[in-house]
Amino acid sequence: MMKKAFVLLLLALAVLGCVQHQEEKKVEQPLKPQMTLVKKIQLENPEPNKIPDVTKERWSFGIPYTKAIVSPDGSRILVVEELKMIMFDSEGNKLWEKPTYGGIDNYIVTEDRVYMTEKYAYKKFKEHGYIICLDMNGDELWRFDMKKLLKSLMEKYMPEDAKISIDCYIKISAYKDELFADAYSTWTVNETHDRAEVLVALNKDGKLLWKVENHGYPGICGLSKMMVINGKLVMGTFSYGDKTNGPAYVHAYGIKTGKELWKFYVPHEDELAYRETTNVDAGVVADKVVAVANFGKIYVLDENGNEITNFTAFKPIKYGNYTICTNVWVNSVGFGKDCVILAPQKSNVKGVTLYYARAPVKHPDAGSIMVFDLNGNLKWKFRLGGQVTNVITAGKYLILSTEHDMDTLNFNYTGIFVFNLSAKGGAVDKYLGFYHTNGPVLWGSVGCSADGRVIAAPTWPVRAGTKVIGEHALYTLRVT
Amino acid sequence: MKKYTLFFILLLSIFALLAIQAVNAEEFKLIEGNLPWNNEINGVKGSGYAVYELNNSPKKVEWFWRGEGDFYVYIEYSDGNRFYYVMNGSKPPKVEREIFIDENGVPRIIVPCIVKLEQGWVSLDFQSEYQRYFGSKVVSVSKLRVYFKGSGEFSNFNVEEYASAGRRKQNMSERVYIDVKIPQGNYGKPYLIKNKWLPMEVTVRTLLNESYKTEFLIGGDVEIKENETIKLDIPPGYFEKSLILTVKPKHDRGKIYVELLGLKNRSFEFITVDEGELKSKIRIYDVGVYPIKKNRIQKIAMEKNLKNYIKIREDVFSWFHRLFGSEESFDEPAGFVYCVLDNKMDCDIPLHIKFSVYSEGKEVKFFRGEHIKREEFLGHTPVPETLIVLRAKGVEELKMPVYADVYSIKPGKYDGFLKVSLLGGDTIISERFEFYVGRESQIKTLVCSIAVVLSILSLSTLGLKQKSWIREMRTNELITISLFTAVAFSIVDVPWFVFGDVVRALFGPLGPFMHLFTGIFWDIINASFLVALIWLIPRPGVVIISSVIRIALSSMVFGSFNPVSILLMLSYAALAEFFLYIFGFTSGRKMGRARTFGLIAFIFSIKHVYSTYTFYYIWMYLYRLFYPDWYINLNAVISAIYSALGAIVGVKLGERLRRVIE
Helix, strand or coil, X not given: CHHHHHHHHHHHXXXXXXXXXXXXXXXXXXXXXXXXXXXXXXXXXCXXXXXXXXXXXXXXXXXXXXXXXXXXCCCEEEEECCCEEEEEECCCCEEEEEECCCCEEEEEECCCEEEEEECCEECCCCCCCEEEEEECCCCEEEEEEHHHHHHHHHHHHCXXXXXXXXXXXXXXXXXXXXXXXXXEEEEEECCEEEEEEEEEEECCCCCEEEEEEEECCCCCCCCCCEEEECCEEEEECEECCHHHHCCEEEEEEECCCCCEEEEEEECCCCCCCCCCCEEEEEEEECCEEEEEECCCEEEEECCCCCEEEEEECCCCEEECCEEEECCCCHHHEEECCCEEEECCCCCEECCECCCCCCCCCCCCCCCEEEEEECCCCEEEEEECCCEEEEEEEECCEEEEEEECCCCCCXXXXXXXXXXXXXXXXXXXXXXXXXXXXXXXXXXXXCEECCCCCEEEEEECCEEECCEEECCCEEEEEEEC | CHHHHHHHHHHHHHHHHHHHHHHHHHHEEEEEECCCCECCCCEEEEEEEEEEEECCCEEEXXXXXXXXXXXXXXXXXXXXXXXXXXXXXXXXXXXXXEEEECCCCCEEEECCEEEEECCEEEEEEHHHHHHHHCECCCCCEEEEEEEEEEEEEEEXXXXXXXXXXXXXXXXXXXCEEEEEECCCCCCCCCEEECCCCEEEEEEEEEEECCCEEEEEEEXXXXXXXXXXXXXEEECCEEEEEEEEEEEEECCCEEEEEEEECCCEEEEEEEEEEXXXXXXXXXXXXXXXEEEEEECCCCCEEECCCCCCEEECECCCCHHHHHHCCCCCCCCCCCEEEEEEEEECCCCCEEEEEEEEEEECCEECHHHHCCCCCCCHHHCCCCCCEEEEEECCCCEEEEEEEECCECCCCCCEEEEEEEEEEECCCCEEEEEEEEEEEECCCHHHHHHHHHHHHHHHHHHHHHHHHHHHHHXXXXXXXXXXXXXXXXXXXXXXXXXXXXXXXXXXXXXXXHHHHHHHHHHXXXXXXXXXXXXXXXXXXXXXXXXXXXXXXXXXXXXXXXXXCCHHHHHHHHHHHHHHHHHHHHCCCCCCCCCCHHHHHHHHHHHHHHHHHHHHHHHHHHHHHHHCCXXXXXXXXXXXXXXXXXXXXXXXXXXXXXHHHHHHHC
């Protein structure tokens, strides 16, 4: 009897065992282009005082949010936090970790090198301002002191009673084996803004090839990108006002000589702008130079700075007595192979510009993405729900990151959008996918490979009042 | 007993097995085809076509599949995202993008994911799958379908875990979105104002597969200035259009109808508000201009205890502030205009608020800060003008920056004018008030510096001269100094220490006039004792020695080592010593009686006026307190009169005592 019962029990367990099968590793193969999360890496939680309240003015200023840079081949991802930088491989495995030289501003990762610039000082002086070059193991190869070049200019032009604003902000751009760096220091004297600036070309060993010095605005480079077209380095400038500094311009330097080759002025247009400053973001689209003014005016030039055409991408609207404007800045402008991409930001009421001032109506283009061809035709327009914080064109893809909707504080649309620019049709046909991130992706923090297939997007937690939204994490995505 | 136990275990095992089979059997229903779900194998085996749908929201599942034909599992998440798991060897299904406009008016495109899986066992966690392909949200599965076409086996389907999240499904059928704003922010209960033309924004967004010619009709219980019918050629794909129309209500309440012919229509209710009612139900309190202060982490805050007084930013001595670690910046506001707004209406009211400053009837625009050029990154020009939405039955605090820098604003009295108006409408409340712009006094810094120099001088003189002073003085003179100092200390300092708080409590309401009482001790008695002492011992060093003894007494008796008091006492002593010496009182010069009285009264008046200003300024400087100038001046006048009186009394007292001694 006992034996029979035991056998029955074993049989029953065997049947159960068949139902609860052994787990097998599944093999997945996507059948069409789609965006996939390779790995989500949780990064160190920021201190509570570094979690900004998005309802406050200038909430992102001074926040040491994390930035990610992807090597052109997509095999390495460098994540730079406030105190450390970590190199991951494309699968999200940590390769090395190093301290960040006490704060870093801009970075470039090439196939075999990492270039980074030391963080600027705000309202105080700094002794050095280095461009640091590391190999792929994080070992320092060389460093170049831009402050040393700026120092003599500052001694010459900066009065003793001047107040320093930004000391040694460095922007870099790499082209083949050359590195171009623009560094400036700004100060104020009796409310007048002034600055000293230096543009240099370095070879890959950090040797100075040439330098250009400048005093005053608009200067050499404002908030613009620096891009190369047929041996010419083009960039845009910033002006506090045509009457104050003269009009801003886009200009080009010979990459071998550092000689200024041409200059094209972009006059301020008061009826389009909500304030008198002009920022010109310059880029290269096909064989043309495109200059985008912050108030929506776009100039298309040939490589010698001759105007081919110009058009207005967006205009202010009238609502009763109010003029509602919008604008684009460096992180909301992108240059594609045959198009220019704009992501107009917040609606601003002309003359009523407190941060929390609510525009009576939203500007119809604010919060959208607009793609123009170089003849000024709006090829397509789409609305993402969140505010665009990064516009990147790489390979055939347009990669956009978003933060929350600034008007409604809706966080449902934060993440990464990918469009396939080579697909025929409008926005719907080009749309490849959206990956929702837990928290906003902030300005200038997204990196991607040269073909746009590997995307690294760090998120940063924020507060809306007392509620904390999001987390500090790195999302590595792959378009397969 | 053993028999029963074994039988029970066996029974339990069988029940468990049956229970699993039973759950799975109930979950699936046949949607299409003719192959029934086989509960015994939890799936289907054989040849044919069938589509099954799971009647539940699974989180983790597993199954076994193999065969020839087209087999796939379709997953739909509650937010609309879709997934196709296709068995290796099957033809991928034809999928289409789902396009719709969500409830926030945002166009959405759902691109289904298609993934090929190997034949055999499959195990999936749908939450992880969602996070891998769509995002980090927690979303449940709202639909699971199994497609079986061909011959083979789909079996052993097992739900390992069910989703705990709800299954609220996104409405994905909307292709047209219409919205009306009068104006933005007024979502709760839109309103129009009686007999007023107001702008109204109408937005339409579409996501159509084909182009569509239509008309946009706007009507209802409103008069519209512009054309009410607008022709629209809507292209395929995403399209959006905004119109701003000017409308006036016809009735007390009603509806605005917006129709996109052949596509969609929508109505929006509104109420009509009377402007008079609005004016009576919106209140404004606590209007004023307040200076700023910086807290420990250099954040700007408003100093609420100082109403209608701001200081000019950045005077020529600002380097002195920086010396002590405070970073000044001219582009920071000098103060805030502050008010509390109260809305007793049932609807949200968008308001335009503007603060202007006038002097002699002309607006002084420098207070707006428009002249300040900011850093590139800082973006907004900070003017004291804004648009806000005052919530229904809500109270809201509002503060806007006011600028006053040394280069553009003169100190003095100004008229502030705060205007609250409806968007596109008239002013509903305005408040005019006076405020004062002061320049951070340079005298204050100067006086503090003099006090420090004089104290150092006093101490140095004592250090250098103390031996010769004491050597030259007779013992009885030293005893007299100590005696007089001790008496002054016990008459003035001790009672003040004991009754100071009571006196402040009793005479505090008198404000600056409290000094009429306290001055008797601090100015009359102090001065008279010191002058009497000088009259008895007319030698240099007497005042300094007496002051040092008094500091020592105060330290020993009360344990008080207040640096401010020490600084003040020593500087007074140095000043008095200097004047007494140069006018001949301690240097042996003879003079007439009238001149004596006049000069001694003058010296002590000066000394006490200086001590009054120094006292207040040092407290203001070191402890960041504020006393208005009139308050300090009044105290100084009382001090001057009392000390002059005390000095004359002191001369009389000294003469009598000298006669007694002689």
